[in-house]
Amino acid sequence: MGLSRRDAMKFTGLAAITAAASGYAKGDKAATKSTAKGVILAPAPIPAAKGQRVVIVGAGPSGLTIAKYIKKGNPKVDVVLLDKRSVFMSGFLSNLVATGVLPLEFITHDFLEGARNGNYNFLQATVHDIDRKSKTVFTNEGIVKYDVLVLAPGIDYDYSHWTKGDIELETVLRTKFPAAFIAGSETLTLKSKIENFEGGNFVVTVPGGNYRCLPGPYERSCLIADYFKKNKINGKVIILDENADITIKAAGFHSAFDQMYKDYITYIPSATIDTIDPYKQKITTEFGQVIEFADAALYPRVRGNKLLEIAGVAKDSPSNKAEANIDPFTYQVIGDKNVFCAGDVRPMGFSKSGNTANTEGKIVAANIVKYLGGQELSRKTWSSPLTVCFSAVSANPDLRAISVHAEYAYNDANKAFAFANAGMNEKWDGTEGLDGGKGLKEWGKGLYRDLFN
Ligand SMILES: Cc1cc2nc3c(=O)[nH]c(=O)nc-3n(C[C@H](O)[C@H](O)[C@H](O)COP(=O)(O)OP(=O)(O)OC[C@H]3O[C@@H](n4cnc5c(N)ncnc54)[C@H](O)[C@@H]3O)c2cc1C
Structure with missing residues (x-):
């Protein structure tokens, strides 16, 4: 195999000549470092x-x-x-x-x-x-x-809570049960898991800390349950939540779980994971509860x-x-x-x-x-960013969503920011939910327009 120009530059010292030509003296810290x-x-x-x-x-x-x-x-x-x-x-x-x-x-x-x-x-x-x-x-x-x-x-992702530095375990978790909270291949893996699911427990985990997209795991659970219900799949979404309760839009998600997905979602709060066996597909929580799963999307801390x-x-x-x-x-x-x-x-x-x-x-x-x-x-x-977030709770027969919009204010006493001027729409049954569904798609299109047009 022939050496490319790049390889040649890397291995023959041409790099130093190029560095000098591009304004770096030989021995320059930046040049040496790179x-x-x-x-x-x-x-x-x-x-x-x-x-x-x-x-x-x-x-x-x-x-x-x-x-x-x-x-x-x-x-x-x-x-x-x-x-x-x-x-x-x-x-x-x-x-x-x-x-x-x-x-x-x-x-x-x-x-x-x-x-x-x-x-x-x-x-x-x-x-x-x-x-x-x-x-x-x-x-x-x-x-x-x-x-x-x-x-x-x-x-x-920060897998260390689960793996304690065991890179082999981390690699198996990343590959077999990706979190799908960094879009790309993980999203495609999740899609094929759902499409090919034949029944049993599908575990979704919710990490502690300020993880990416607080409502994301609950939205996902609703949509997977909705898919099972629509396609008559004998499956159950088990949500293992490290937090004591749903972290945002709790009333809306709880009512969706109870009223639409009673037979399809089991919500387990304060479920800190102690061990995961990705081969036997078994999770043990801190309280000794053992959950076996047919498939999973395991979201570690970030x-x-x-x-x-x-x-x-x-x-x-x-x-x-x-x-x-x-x-x-x-x-x-x-x-x-x-x-x-x-x-x-x-x-x-x-x-x-x-x-x-x-x-x-x-x-x-x-x-x-x-x-x-x-x-x-x-x-x-400084001025406050705005959080506007729609979460789908069902897609069949219509897309329904709940939402939150909020700004932030700084609290000097505890030196932290908290929600200010927050508004919630947690009603998914009735026209508000349908409007939320329309709002969700329009919000997304508007954001893409702002990013690319
Ligand atoms: C399943 C899911 C549902 C979500 N739902 C919502 C929602 O309903 N509403 C909402 O508002 N948000 C939602 N989010 C969250 C939202 O997508 C993220 O918060 C947002 O993308 C963060 O933007 P960012 O630009 O900070 O980071 P990112 O979008 O992660 O972008 C970072 C970029 O940096 C690049 N990069 C990283 N390292 C390097 C490097 N060394 N060299 C070059 N490039 C590099 C990456 O390739 C990436 O493109 C959701 C996310 C997921 C995964």
């Missing part, structure tokens, strides 16, 4: 910066919004959006895809469309390293220099994406491991104002949701434009 990690030292294939450059890592709802709205705020700012994925697939609405209510195309979108319409550069690249001293991002496609960096890489640790900007939050170490009002990294973190990596107790990431992204973009214009950011420049 050579050691075997990434490409040539500049990434994007045009030279035409003004102050903002590099955004992660093209989820957070990064996409920030890229678009920085350009809207000041078209002279040069924006580069990086993502390792080739196509966008949303987590939101993916429960409806997994249960066959919506087609895969509904949640699948084109990054390039967003870049063309938003007038920024998108590059499909995996970020391996970040050197904040030299303001350099190292990717598999080359290096990118920044004036301001935004980290919006989303969550990683943590900040590992990229935060690589960049040296991670800190344990009150609820999760390794989230962004930022000023909660300005989104700037403590000790490095040129780096912002947003979306699901934030440590504030906001809902980890697409809508929150989108509304927050507009605020962060406006603040970055101000900061690049020489303005200092502070608590005075």
